[in-house]
Amino acid sequence: MKKEGIILIKGTELQDLINKAVAMAFENVCLADKRKAKTVETLLSRNEASKALKISLSSLNRRVNDGSIKCYKIGARSFFKESELENLLILLNK
Structure with a gap:
């Protein structure tokens, strides 16, 4: 059985984790947009x-x-x- 618990971390560590997660998500969205971008045909x-x-x-x-x-x-x-x-x-x- 899996044990769940609470992990204690400092506020700055939590902020760093959130910043990294947001940066990775933003990068993934930007990469997906570049792949979807189509050139405009005349x-x-x-x-x-x-x-x-x-x-x-x-x-x-x-x-x-x-x-x-x-x-x-x-x-x-x-x-x-x-x-x-x-x-x-x-x-x-x-």
């Missing part, structure tokens, strides 16, 4: 994407339909991630 409209890629809107539509460029729909509007378009340009220029 979304481009169809017109902006076609200008960035230096292609016409019809060419952009053709590339979306054949799957070579990924498109994100929000309602009836189409958007493109700027980072994905940059990566596509890098691949094409190699």
Whole structure:
């Protein structure tokens, strides 16, 4: 059977224990927030994407339909991630 008892400690020792526990908890919360933090993606409209890629809107539509460029729909509007378009340009220029 487990014995329970009272431990006597000084007020300063108790304060140190509490400070350490709070500091560890705060550090864990900060680390969790950093893991959850997401980078903000810049979304481009169809017109902006076609200008960035230096292609016409019809060419952009053709590339979306054949799957070579990924498109994100929000309602009836189409958007493109700027980072994905940059990566596509890098691949094409190699």
